[in-house]
Amino acid sequence: MKKTAVKIAVIESERGWGRKIDDYMVCLTNKELWNFKENLIVKTRKIQRQIGTCNVKVTQIPIDLDEKQYEELEKHKRIWLRALENLLENTQEPTVMSVELTKQDLINLLRGTKPDSMQECDNLTKAGYMEFCGNQHNEDWRWKEDKLQTLSEEELWNLYQEYKKQ
Numbered sequence: 001m002k003k004t005a006v007k008i009a010v011i012e013s014e015r016g017w018g019r020k021i022d023d024y025m026v027c028l029t030n031k032e033l034w035n036f037k038e039n040l041i042v043k044t045r046k047i048q049r050q051i052g053t054c055n056v057k058v059t060q061i062p063i064d065l066d067e068k069q070y071e072e073l074e075k076h077k078r079i080w081l082r083a084l085e086n087l088l089e090n091t092q093e094p095t096v097m098s099v100e101l102t103k104q105d106l107i108n109l110l111r112g113t114k115p116d117s118m119q120e121c122d123n124l125t126k127a128g129y130m131e132f133c134g135n136q137h138n139e140d141w142r143w144k145e146d147k148l149q150t151l152s153e154e155e156l157w158n159l160y161q162e163y164k165k166q
Contacts, residue, residue: 003070006033007063007081010040024081026063032078106156107148113163114141129159 007024027033065073069084101109115121121141124130128147134140148156 003065003067005063005065005070005073006030007061008033008036009061024061024063025078026065026073026081026084027078028073029077036078101153101157103149103153103156106153106160107143107145110148110156110160110163111143111145113160113165115163 005026005028007026009024010022025036027036063081065084072084073079115124118139121130121132121139125132125141129144130141131144132140133142151159
């Protein structure tokens with residue numbers, strides 16, 4: 001269920017920099033809105049004495065919040081919108097993407113992996129999955145695509161899972 005609160009666009013305007021929205025303050029009640037506005041005006045006057053002209057415009061805008069955001073707002077009475085959005089991002093279910101991989105896709109994925117040790121590369125070379133392609137100065141192995149073509153998709157996936165870097 002959505003609950004309604006008030007968000008206030010805090011627009012900063014500095015000479016030479018133009019106007020921009022710094023952030024939105026979300027308030028639970030009109031009383032909190034006016035308290036925030038008064039505090040902001042006092043702070044702005046102090047800043048103006050230090051750096052010159054700095055105007056802040058406050059515009060009231062209604063906003064719908066979900067239950068968790070509204071609970072957080074009730075605790076604090078007012079909170080920056082960025083903090084409420086972060087709260088929402090942390091509670092949303094992650095998006096799951098499914099992709100169908102072809103056998104060639106799995107082979108390409110596997111070709112992008114390297115075993116962690118020379119011993120593993122030697123064992124895979126003896127099994128026919130890899131071949132040595134380096135020299136006496138630089139050890140290197142590559143996957144043998146013709147041998148990988150003979151494996152099932154499940155075997156390719158298991159090999160990929162074993163050698164991909166975490």
